[in-house]
Amino acid sequence: MSVRKDNYTVDIGDMRIKYKDKSETFTEDNLISKEPIGQFKAWFEEVCNTPQILEPNAMFLATATRDGVPSLRAVLLKGFGTEGFKFYTNYDSRKGHELAENPHVALTFYWEALRRSVRIEGIAKKTSAEDSDRYFQSRPYANQIGSMSSKQSSVIASRQTLIVKERELLAKFPEGQVKRPDCWGGYLVVPHVVEFWQGQSDRLHDRIRFRRTKPNEKIDNILVHKGENGWVYERLSP
Numbered sequence: 001m002s003v004r005k006d007n008y009t010v011d012i013g014d015m016r017i018k019y020k021d022k023s024e025t026f027t028e029d030n031l032i033s034k035e036p037i038g039q040f041k042a043w044f045e046e047v048c049n050t051p052q053i054l055e056p057n058a059m060f061l062a063t064a065t066r067d068g069v070p071s072l073r074a075v076l077l078k079g080f081g082t083e084g085f086k087f088y089t090n091y092d093s094r095k096g097h098e099l100a101e102n103p104h105v106a107l108t109f110y111w112e113a114l115r116r117s118v119r120i121e122g123i124a125k126k127t128s129a130e131d132s133d134r135y136f137q138s139r140p141y142a143n144q145i146g147s148m149s150s151k152q153s154s155v156i157a158s159r160q161t162l163i164v165k166e167r168e169l170l171a172k173f174p175e176g177q178v179k180r181p182d183c184w185g186g187y188l189v190v191p192h193v194v195e196f197w198q199g200q201s202d203r204l205h206d207r208i209r210f211r212r213t214k215p216n217e218k219i220d221n222i223l224v225h226k227g228e229n230g231w232v233y234e235r236l237s238p
C-alpha cells in the first residue's frame with residue numbers, strides 16, 4: 001500500500017463485529033428495575049463481573065459552552081445512587097469552565113464486551129467541600145500530588161514543567177499532609193434521562209429510555225409505561 005502523506009483516504013467501511021443475536025434481546029420483561037438507577041446498578045454489576053472490561057466506570061462526559069459549542073472527554077464514575085452520578089475533576093479545567101456557564105451534561109458508557117451502552121442526560125452541580133475532601137483524602141499520594149501539579153487544560157511548554165512542579169510539591173507536602181486544592185472536587189450529575197442500549201447484529205438494537213415527565217404531560221399509555229420513583233420508560237427505535 002502506498003500512501004501519500006499529504007492526502008490519503010483509509011476505507012474501513014467493512015469494519016464491524018458481531019453484536020447480540022436474536023436469542024439475546026433486551027426487552028421490557030428483562031428490566032431488573034422500573035427506575036433507572038436500579039437498572040444501572042444491575043448492568044454495572046454485570047460489567048464489573050466481566051473480566052474483558054478493564055475499567056467499567058470509564059464514561060464520556062459531554063459539556064457545552066453557553067452558546068452550545070460541545071466538548072467531550074472521558075472521566076471516571078466514582079459513585080452513583082438515587083441522588084445521581086458522581087465524578088471528580090479540576091474546577092478550573094475546560095469542562096469546569098463550561099459547567100460554570102452551562103450545567104447541562106450528557107454521559108455515555110460503552111461496554112464493548114457486553115454490546116451495551118448507557119446514555120445519561122442531566123444537570124451537574126458541584127458536590128460539597130466535605131465530599132470532595134473525603135474523596136481527595138482517599139486517593140493514593142501520587143495521584144494527590146499529580147492532580148496538584150497540573151493546572152488542567154492549560155498549555156505548558158513541555159512535560160518537564162510537570163516534573164519540576166511535581167518534585168516541588170513532593171518536597172513541600174509529605175504523604176498524609178496533602179490538602180485538597182480549592183480548584184479540585186466533585187460533580188454530581190442529577191439525571192432526567194437514562195437510556196439503556198443493547199446492540200443486535202442485525203441493527204435492530206434494543207433501546208429503553210427512562211425519563212422524567214414534562215409538567216402537565218399527557219401520558220400515551222401505549223407508548224409510555226409508568227415506572228417507579230417518578231420515572232416513565234419507553235422504547236426507542238434503533
Ligand SMILES: Cc1cc2nc3c(=O)[nH]c(=O)nc-3n(C[C@H](O)[C@H](O)[C@H](O)COP(=O)(O)O)c2cc1C
Binds near residue numbers: 073093094095
Ligand atoms: C479512562 C479515562 C479516565 C479519565 N478520568 C478522568 C477523571 O476522572 N477526571 C478528570 O478530570 N479527567 C479524567 N481523564 C482525563 C480527561 O479525559 C481529560 O483529558 C481531562 O479531564 C481534561 O479535560 P478538559 O480539558 O476537557 O477539561 C480521564 C481520561 C481517560 C481516558
